[in-house]
Amino acid sequence: MGEIHRFGIATDSKLLENFDRLIEQKGYSNRSEALRYLIRASLIDVKWEDGEEDVVGTVTLVYNHHDRDLSDKLADHQHVYHNQIISALHVHLDAHNCLEVLVIRGRAWEIKKIADELIGAKGVTHGKLVKTATGKD
Amino acid sequence: MGEIHRFGIATDSKLLENFDRLIEQKGYSNRSEALRYLIRASLIDVKWEDGEEDVVGTVTLVYNHHDRDLSDKLADHQHVYHNQIISALHVHLDAHNCLEVLVIRGRAWEIKKIADELIGAKGVTHGKLVKTATGKD
């Protein structure tokens, strides 16, 4: 994590008042924490734009498990990309529908490609990629 | 704007280093300015979720101007909502296609409704709402 730095920020009182209300509403414990959160989120966007950085993503898939080809295809994909796909969580939504979340680590462009392939697989009814980071900085 | 407040923020040096790089890349003039920008953006999201706040939106529409019904319809809409639609900019993209940007002010739910009607109008090939604020805080 490195050492801790302190620096000052200047803002007009109206903005600060509104920000304090947001902090309370969102449950942050103080201004520093809320600001660090905003800083990290803006850095993550830039990392993913760049493409070559080591990042983490989660892919949420909803699909019908009666579709045998799909289950096989998803399993195949996960084996092809076993270096990137770290882990998976499977939830039975009802008698027909499943939700699967995969945690993928690698370079941004790689994760996007894997996510596209998974979300585009025949039988997947909805899919979404979350772009996050390794927490290292 | 009210008076200026100063307060301190604590962060580990790695995060700060990365943030300073982002500030340079995005062209902010200093940390205070970049942080104020992030604070404002997070406040705007909350205002729009609330629905009842006085906010500003811009709606970008792309459409084919040969469609007479559409031009009439867009003009009609703008008159019905003349209290909310402040101004419009029209650009001729080529012999067939137009882009129009409307600036709309009102309560969040109202602007969303107007934007939905405009974007859903027959002949509009693409449309998008930008959620912003009045700049007052």
Next chain:
Amino acid sequence: MGEIHRFGIATDSKLLENFDRLIEQKGYSNRSEALRYLIRASLIDVKWEDGEEDVVGTVTLVYNHHDRDLSDKLADHQHVYHNQIISALHVHLDAHNCLEVLVIRGRAWEIKKIADELIGAKGVTHGKLVKTATGKD
């Protein structure tokens, strides 16, 4: 799923050509499948706006596991909302950082509230909510 309906769609050839290229690139098996996917995605957006519908979300959290308070807090949250939080996946990113994905089911406003509380918890360095659906329609 109900019976299958067929209906026609008319589009100019240029748009269709570009769409066919997108279908290939994204790996959809045919136009029907790609269109069903787009239809579903647009329905999910509306469900979440409404707030009262039964939907599913996944929350991705990155945090530092040395923060004991946080681990306790996250566990507490998950117990308070055990009716909504169906399942959780935990990944160790490195010696310090964890990633956790929670699958949450309930009404849209409820899931948003739970997600806000989790993402806002002190020590969470990044968090994101994916809005998806139960797959029922």
Next chain:
Amino acid sequence: MGEIHRFGIATDSKLLENFDRLIEQKGYSNRSEALRYLIRASLIDVKWEDGEEDVVGTVTLVYNHHDRDLSDKLADHQHVYHNQIISALHVHLDAHNCLEVLVIRGRAWEIKKIADELIGAKGVTHGKLVKTATGKD
């Protein structure tokens, strides 16, 4: 626009029923129109990812007009990029705050760069880029 093609799409009745409700709510005149809209929106996303395509964007900026440096800077920017920035609309939100919308045409990466510079300019309190297309396909 080219000639018109017709093709069939198969979907289960429940999905179609929900889609018809969405069509009514959003004001589309029929299924073909709603589907063409969804197809176009998905193509626009891909174009912008690619970076080298000819696209159109609109940038919405909110700022305080008392900041002389900013007005000058925005004007300067617009002259440097006069080949890309086609047109601008200026609205006085109140005695202090202005909203400006710029229509920018060029390659995706170029527009992103110009938007970043404008949104990052000192004094801009909020800014957003809308990614749209020329309407040609």
